[in-house]
Amino acid sequence: MSSPADPPPRTPSPEPAAPGSPAEPAGPAGPAELARLVETARFTPVRLRSGYDMGQVDDFLADLVQTLRSGGDPVAPATAARFATVRLREGYETANVDALLDEVVVRSGGTPRVRRDADDPRPAGSPAHGAPAGTGSVVQEQRGLLARLFHR
DSSP states (O other), X not given: OOOTTSOOOOXXXXXXXXXXXXXXXXXXXXXXXXXXXXXXXXXXXXXXXXXXXXXXXXXHHHHHHHHHHTTOOOHHXXXXXXXXXXXXXOEEOHHHHHHHHHHHHHHTTOOOOOOOBTTOOSOTTOTTSSOOTTSSOOOOOOOOHHHHHTTO
């Protein structure tokens, strides 16, 4: 049950426009414009694959909007954001959330970092996390039968 002060849940929508497209101009943006970008963001819900916990993401984004409106710098919190992942219950598509946070960081003049879920013990930005094949990691993940069958 939610109280009247809780932000409304984010509703699903088609994939967001690519940064730099006519729908979302790239480049530096003011705090009010970034706050509107965050408030109007919509994410694809997922259930059968990993996604970010909806409540944590919504709470973080509400705090980020308050930071923007109070004139604070959104770069540090957006680059350090970590969310628990959920499976077999509704969550937000991780790529959608990460893309929004990257957009906020870039348009605030920062450099986006590789984010990860809260369950990953490796340091953020480590070569073994989020790195393309052949870029420093000598350990390859062993994939199970279902992962190979469903290309996950």
